[in-house]
Amino acid sequence: xxxxxxxxxxxxxxxxATACGPLPIYYKQGAEVSRLQSDELACAxxxxxxxxxxxxxxxxxxxxxxxxxxxxxxxxxxxxxYWSEGSIYTVDVNKPLRQRLEKSCMAAxxxxxxxxxxxxxxxxxxxxxxxxAPLTEASCAQRNRDGSTxxxxxG
Numbered sequence: 001x002x003x004x005x006x007x008x009x010x011x012x013x014x015x016x017a018t019a020c021g022p023l024p025i026y027y028k029q030g031a032e033v034s035r036l037q038s039d040e041l042a043c044a045x046x047x048x049x050x051x052x053x054x055x056x057x058x059x060x061x062x063x064x065x066x067x068x069x070x071x072x073x074x075x076x077x078x079x080x081x082y083w084s085e086g087s088i089y090t091v092d093v094n095k096p097l098r099q100r101l102e103k104s105c106m107a108a109x110x111x112x113x114x115x116x117x118x119x120x121x122x123x124x125x126x127x128x129x130x131x132x133a134p135l136t137e138a139s140c141a142q143r144n145r146d147g148s149t150x151x152x153x154x155g
Contacts, residue, residue, distance in 0.1 A: 020118065021118075022115035022116060022117055022118070022141075023115065023116055023117075023118050023141040023142075023143060023149065024113055024114070024115050025113070025114060025115075025116055025141050025149045025151065026039075026040055026106050026111040026112070026113055026114075027111060027112060027113075027114050027132060027135070027151070028109075028110050028111045028112070028132060029132060029133075029134055029135075030131055030132060031110075031111070031131065031132050032130060032131055032132075033130055033131065033132060033150075034130070036111070036132065037148055039106065039109050039111065040106065042105075043101075043102045043105035043106050043109070044102050046101070046102075046105060047098045047099075047101035047102040047105065048098060050098075050101055051094040051097040051098040051101055052094060053092050053094060053095075054092060054093050054094045055090045055091065055092050055093075056090065056091050056093055057088060057089075057090055058088070058089055058090070058091055059086045059087070059088045059089075060086030060087050060088075060089070061086045062083050062084060062085055062086050063083070063084045063086070064081060064082075064083050064084075065081055065082055065083075065084060066081040067079050067080045067081040114135075116135075116139055116140055116141035116151065117140050117141070118140060118141060118142065118143075119140035119141065119142040119152050120140070132151060133151070133153055135151075136153065138153060139151060139152065139153060140152050
């Protein structure tokens, strides 16, 4: 039971750390934002066609917790060891290939993948233009609810 809560806590911590880290985006200076979005969608769709989702069910190995002896007030008690089943999870074995295919497709269209800091509330006030502007120290990226990404010039 403790292993499950430790794994869950680790996953939550990783999710928060990922949400605060740099945002990977595709960039080509001067490209139209609408063209970037359509190119990204086309490359993602082609990569999905070439390397479809292939989920495999896997299981972590079981863990043995050894017994222990507890002595109190002159009496000793022995708690026997026990096995804890490994948790079951799924893995998309084609995901790394799909990501490489998408990155290759975008590179063929002249884009490079970069990592930009995430926009804060204050820096997100400046509006993004119809074309990708030159990057500066103040540039940041913001992920929209629809999954698209916007590069802002900072604030």
